[in-house]
Amino acid sequence: MARLNKSFDKALWVFHVNSGSCNGCDIEIVAALTPRYDVERFGIKLVGSPRHADVMLITGPVTKKLSEKVKRVYDQMADPKAVIVVGTCGCTGGTFYESYTLDGPVDNVIPVDVYVPGCAARPEAIIQGVVKAWEKLEKLRGDSV
Amino acid sequence: MSSVELLFRIVIGTLIAAVGGIVIGLAAKGVDRKLHARMQGRVGPPLRQPFYDVLKLFAKDNTVPDNAVGWMFNAAPVICLAGAITLLLYIPFGSILPVLGGHGDLILLLYLLIIPGLAMVVGGFSSGSPYATVGAQREMVTMIGYELPLATAVIAIAAKMNELFPAEPAFALSTIAAHPLWGEMGLLGIIGFAILAMIMVIVTPAELSKIPFDTPEAETELAGGLMVEYSGRNLGLFYLADGVKTVVMGAIIVALFIPHNLSPVFTGIAQGSIGAYMVDFGFFLVKLAAVVFFAVTVLRTAVARLKIAQVVTLYWIPLTMIALLGLILMMWDSVPMLHIAPWLGGA
Numbered sequence: 001m002a003r004l005n006k007s008f009d010k011a012l013w014v015f016h017v018n019s020g021s022c023n024g025c026d027i028e029i030v031a032a033l034t035p036r037y038d039v040e041r042f043g044i045k046l047v048g049s050p051r052h053a054d055v056m057l058i059t060g061p062v063t064k065k066l067s068e069k070v071k072r073v074y075d076q077m078a079d080p081k082a083v084i085v086v087g088t089c090g091c092t093g094g095t096f097y098e099s100y101t102l103d104g105p106v107d108n109v110i111p112v113d114v115y116v117p118g119c120a121a122r123p124e125a126i127i128q129g130v131v132k133a134w135e136k137l138e139k140l141r142g143d144s145v
Numbered sequence: 146m147s148s149v150e151l152l153f154r155i156v157i158g159t160l161i162a163a164v165g166g167i168v169i170g171l172a173a174k175g176v177d178r179k180l181h182a183r184m185q186g187r188v189g190p191p192l193r194q195p196f197y198d199v200l201k202l203f204a205k206d207n208t209v210p211d212n213a214v215g216w217m218f219n220a221a222p223v224i225c226l227a228g229a230i231t232l233l234l235y236i237p238f239g240s241i242l243p244v245l246g247g248h249g250d251l252i253l254l255l256y257l258l259i260i261p262g263l264a265m266v267v268g269g270f271s272s273g274s275p276y277a278t279v280g281a282q283r284e285m286v287t288m289i290g291y292e293l294p295l296a297t298a299v300i301a302i303a304a305k306m307n308e309l310f311p312a313e314p315a316f317a318l319s320t321i322a323a324h325p326l327w328g329e330m331g332l333l334g335i336i337g338f339a340i341l342a343m344i345m346v347i348v349t350p351a352e353l354s355k356i357p358f359d360t361p362e363a364e365t366e367l368a369g370g371l372m373v374e375y376s377g378r379n380l381g382l383f384y385l386a387d388g389v390k391t392v393v394m395g396a397i398i399v400a401l402f403i404p405h406n407l408s409p410v411f412t413g414i415a416q417g418s419i420g421a422y423m424v425d426f427g428f429f430l431v432k433l434a435a436v437v438f439f440a441v442t443v444l445r446t447a448v449a450r451l452k453i454a455q456v457v458t459l460y461w462i463p464l465t466m467i468a469l470l471g472l473i474l475m476m477w478d479s480v481p482m483l484h485i486a487p488w489l490g491g492a
Contacts, residue, residue: 007200038187040178043194048364049276051208051376054201078206078376 008054008080009134011043015053015077019070019106021060024120025087029057032123039127050076055133057126061089061096062104074110080140082133084114086126091115158244162233169430170388171195173395176434177442184446195388202381210374212273221268222375222382228260229389236396237322239425240406250316251299254397258295258352261390262288265361265371265383272374280370283453284354284361290460291351291358297468298341298348301475302326302401305334308479322404330478337474342402344468349394349440351456353387356445360453391441395433398440403432 018026032039033046047053050073062070074083083106088094090106106112113136116129175192182189209215234245235254262284269281307315309329314320326338351358362370372383407428408421415421451459 005200005204007197008204011194011197011201013198035186038182038189040182040190041188043190043197047369048367049369049373051374052369052372052380054205076208078208080205 009137011045012054012130012133013045013047013052014055014057015047015050015073017056017058017070017073019058019060019066019090019104020063021087021089025059025089025118028120028123029059029086029126032126037123037127039130042130044130050074051078053077054081055130056081056083056110057086058083058090058106059086060104061093061099061102062106062109063101064103067103067109070106070109080137082113082136083110084116084126084129084133085112086116086118086121086129088117088119088121091117094119155244159230159234162244163230166230166233166389166392167385169433170385170390170392171199173391173434173437174388177391177437180438180442181446184442195384199381199384202384203378205377207377207379208374210273213374214271214273217267217271218374219379221264221271222379222386225261225264225268226382226386226389228257228264229386229393231260232257232393233389233396235318236393237318237400237404238396239422239427239429240408241422241426243318250314251303251318251321252316254318255296255299258393259288261386262352268375268379268383269361269371274374276367276369276373277371280361280363280367280373283363283367284371286453287351287354287358287361287456290457291348294344294460294464294468295348297465297472298344299401301337301341301468301472304472305330305475318400322400325404330475332478333474334478337471337478338402340467340471340474342398344464344471345398345401346436346440347444347464348460349398349436350444351460352394353390353441355441357448357451358456359450360456363450391437392433394440395436396429398436399429399432 016026016029031037050056054077056074056077058070060066074081085091085106089096090104093099093102093105096102096104103109114129114132116125118125121129172192172195174195175190178194179189179192209218232254235243235257237243266281266284269277269284302321303315305326306313306320306324309326310320310324327335330338350356354362360370361367362372364370367373372380375383406425408416408424411424
């Protein structure tokens, strides 16, 4: 991971995947971009294509229909990359725990770096999750240097 | 000047133009993003943000999709950036003359302006994604759209130059920069010239694929459009090219419409000295920032994205009509007005 430079922390581009969420967490993600929380201060930007993204922000418990797509989106992202799960559904399955329609929670399908619980997760919690992702990237840098 | 000297000048000049263009372009993008955020009531990213973005993109993997045409896919970003930097070699910056100034004129500039856009189209078509294909088609249609008012504005200026200074090459940027037209015409001409300046400002965001004319990239409908399959270094090159193109369009507008220099105002500075060049270059940067602010930042903050059909209709019918009106007013300015409308005075 020698390629991880310091600019990486300051320019995280985020791709948002909804894997069967109720839209509650998605609204909170959008709220984090609004003038009140303004995550663009930290260089965080929503992008439209997984190819451009450094971080996958995934909401929802991963339904059977969507698990293939979630894997594909993860594979389409260029390395190095991180995955942040937003919301209780994605962390544990939440209210859909052990449902027959699920392949999730998210860490059954793709490797997860940061869990942000909450139903719905507050924008502050989402920003905290991104800070945790920074810490992970810093740790990776420390290992290589 | 010997040919070795000329070659040396071109190589060094190109290097300086490339580095300078990239740095100024990224800084312009930073200022644009900061001001955009401030106008939306946000704090916004730091001014250095585009530099972080580029360093990060160059550290990432460069994915080439399986069904892409590999060599074309990889060549497009390089051609795009190279085309944008080539444009810089023909444009004067303040009183600093362009590196290849004697070799090309406004017509060449118009053709070269197509190259970065065309490289993006090629990259989009070769990436093998339906989103990128739709984006590439839209980019072509947008290019067809804005060429007409752009060409009208350029032809009007050249025709006026030819009329006022028949001894000098009308299409050369040096002629246009040496004689700002504002002082050379009557009222009608000045109105026409101002209309053409407005047309150029509206053409700029389409050239740069910025809101309201960012239909080829349209993040929300086309997931990034032309750029959808690009990642890592290739995306970084497009990012740099976008910055350089911002400088190019700003510099063309400055050279055509506000080529005035500040150094003659300060009598203490000798013409042609380093100090005079610095003052003029600083003033050029201020003018560039003002043009980018109005053409890119204000427009993209104030309005939403247009549909592709609306973009073409807007450029072909209303804006071309307005540009032709500007052209007619500028031509009319030299007709002895006393016969037609004595109250206007005329030339």
